[in-house]
Amino acid sequence: MACYNFAVGYRRPTGDCLACHRRVPLRDGYCRLCWCQARLDRAADAESARDRTVLAPYVAEVRYHQLFLADLYRPHAPPPTTPRQRGAKGRRPQQAPPVASRPSPDSAQLMLLTDLPRTYRRGNVDLRSTAPPDNPWLAWALHLAWTTAEAHGFAPNVRYALNRNLIMLLATHADGDLVRVSQFHQFCRNGGGALVHVIDILSAMEILVDDRPAVFDIWLGTKLDGLAPAIAHQAERWVRTLHDGGPRWHRREPASAMAYFNGTRPALQIWSASHDHLREITRDEVITYLAGLHGEPRMLALTGLRSLFGWAKRNSVIFQNPCTRIWHAPRVRRIWQPLSDNDIAAALRAADTPPARVSVALAAIYAARPGQIRALLLDDVDLGNRRITLAGRDLPIDEITATVLREWLDHRHSRWPRTANPHLLISKETALRTGPVSAGFIPNLRRLATTLEQLRIDRKLEEAISCGADPLHLSVMFGISATNAIRWATNARQLQAFSAPHNPTHSD
Template identity: 45%
Template sequence: MSPRKGYRKPATSCDGCLAWGDFTGSLCPACWQFARQHAAGECGACRRRQPLKSGYCRLCWCQARRNIRIATGKPTSAGHVMAPWLRQVADLQLFFIGMHHHRGSSTTPRPRGHGRRGRPRKPPPPAAVRPVSHWCQPVLFDGVPRDYHRFDRDAHPDPASPWLAWGRHLAHGLAEARGWGRRVRLDVDRALVVLLSPHAEGDVIRYSEIIAPLRALDSSIERTAEVLEAMSILVDDRRPSYEDWLEKRLDGLAAGIRREAESWNRTLRDGGPRTRPRDQATVWAYLNAVRPALLEWSARYDHPREITRDDVLAHVKTLHGHERRQTLVALRSLFGWAKKNGIVFRNPTARIKVGTFEYSVLQPLLPQQVTRSVEAVRSPAARLALALAASHAARAGAIRALQLDDVDLGNRRLTIAGRTRPMDDLTHQMLLAWLDYRHRRWPNTANPHLLINQMTALETGPVSGWWIKHELHGQDATLERLRVDRQLEEALVHGPDPLHLAEVFGLDEKTAIRYANSARALLDQAAEQQLR
């Protein structure tokens, strides 16, 4: 049973290091991380069954470090130095969470120019360029995957490797340009030591080979891949998700129909000699729409040229409304492509009218629906996105694409999708709150986009579509509904004038006419109710 809303777990002791403190789960964060990297077994000192590093649990390692500090005054964690002290652990000192990481005396003054814990800041790696090799040994067996799990961090690292020096130099430049934190830099450096120490001229590193070893090291796969791409030695051999989806959607079709349907869908996705690529959502929607018809025809035919006009009419008679229209549009695209490429002799969908789509009257949101959405958002980013959709009718894609240069706080102007508009008080307050949070949370990020998160703060791209909408999931007043409601409100307040709507929101003529018609119908309905 999940805990009730607002429940807070009381302070307790960790099952691993027995430290007392406030944390979630049964392990403190340090022991949880330790357990991810090491297998369980019987500890050589305390005899408890715990995750072990070199035969000893984390609590015994902490106790051995404490004994060394007491005896010598110098903390150390090197395995060959710690081994005698680990074997001598007999008693265990209990701690509060966080005391294991305490180093030195709090009364010792920190020298200026040193790091957070009094350590000297690590100097940047020396400048390096791509190693020059006049000859390289040809690969005997191409395609044999490397096993980086066999890398021994004590015996195999090669600090003198020119490839490692070049990788560290490029990683430092990327870290400075992207605003990577100290932990990310150390994770990437540890991964580069494993991947580049045995590297030689002519070798390539495949993306599929580094996923498992870097996960075992708890290093950032994406950041390490950026460095390897900058070195031009990474081969992205991952299978695209589109291939798995396409294979699943074509399953069950006759061989000839499957072959032509696959070629048509790939042309939609990638484009052709005189065909531009379509949006990914269109590629998915078209194949999903024609799949039931193709499955039905695969039971009788083996090739699209056997499908007749009567077969198409018989199938669409079973459909109604938007489903019928969507299926006909997709079938016309399929057979139009087949006729153009000489796959069929006649287009069976020719002269079959799709019909006009009658849009329903748009309805405004109720005040309680908007109130629930306002109460649901918690983060400053979600509040800003809600304000942009509700006040400026901004689409989710336009909000994701907003950049810092699009915001003019001094003149209180905002540029959304290429159109500059004045900034209202609500948007101004939400912007100030978000920019303050953004600066405190990611002060060194180089991402030019206005909205960022933990992932994109280390990159330069926008946030995902799911991330910007997930706090309003399940609400009636979503970002899209708030955008529609704002445009409908403009039509109700200033009159159902399509030209005014097109000028204010940059709508095309058909969309502006639709909003104007909906506003006119709502105003007529309100007038009739008053007369009654």
């Protein structure tokens, strides 16, 4: 599997290549191998440099392929023909654009035809030497882009991509016109053109229409595939009621709605093979399906089926609820086991980057959850006084944590010296914004027997055993509720009971 930085540049729509007829990602109707082969054919066939500028006739005639190494087939730029001017280091810096604001709607001509599809073409405009097109809306956008880049410390390549896309979108913009994301989303994304920042600027100007399909809708469409039509229709209505809310239904979080449907989908797939509607499903079939599940999967499936059939009964979709008087099995909580020294050592060796070492230290020493680590701010860390504020608790910083925090802060300052993000952990994406890193940024120590969650559990078990399974001490130490503290204390007592040697029975 290719890494993200490599694969994102080749994320194109999939289809049948017009030359080799393979079903692969395409650019302008042809695959990447055909474009590479056409470039070689053109170089061998063209007699002059002027003939080498036309590539389309050659790609249509490709019938075979050479072997190309990724990112090594592009020609290198020719060496400079003029000597560099001495006395100034690097290129001339870009000057700040003139201050601009929303154009006045006076004497503006109304749009006769609206919602027409737009075709955009990328152009190379260097604002250091060339003036942008004369358009008041573009001048306002470039001013907003400049202030945003200065506030967040954008790199020169991000500034260039942002200005280039704004010029492409707003060079001919008129009052009353709207820019639709669907018409430039793929174009900017394939070109690596600061899509998120373009959307932010256009949203601030209130001329953007985000008509992209919602991620939840795309996910739901894939999950409904394979179900009977009537069952899929009713299941979609139920999931959308959970997601959007409705009469006498509170809106659930998207993750909760997705979890409910994921728990019921296997049962709906089985029943779709022999039933056409939800009202045909009987109580015995529900009991038979649940009999094959145990533990958390059974609890999740029964909870989802109760919600589905309860909704169907209230909306007169079914006559009788088949989940009535089907109860959850008694929940048996697992007994958490402490980690071995080898597992902890393997986790420490796997943390080979500064952010990974910070995450492992906070999880193993302070029992911090990944969400709490992501939410940490720079103001929460006081290395001078050796204090850290974690989830609202003011805690002392030990020597190990102070070392990894100091290492990360040095790396953070050298890598992103001008970032305005207030969070402790940042990435190359969030360094240009103000939000926390994503859940995937926190290392989960793949291919190891130890994860951050297990390190957090091991830390609480160690504290529970060392304090004599005192719930009050655990509640104060980790800031957890009384119920949660009692659970950890009970777990510690069970571990102590299992590890204690049994006294042999003496007989007289």
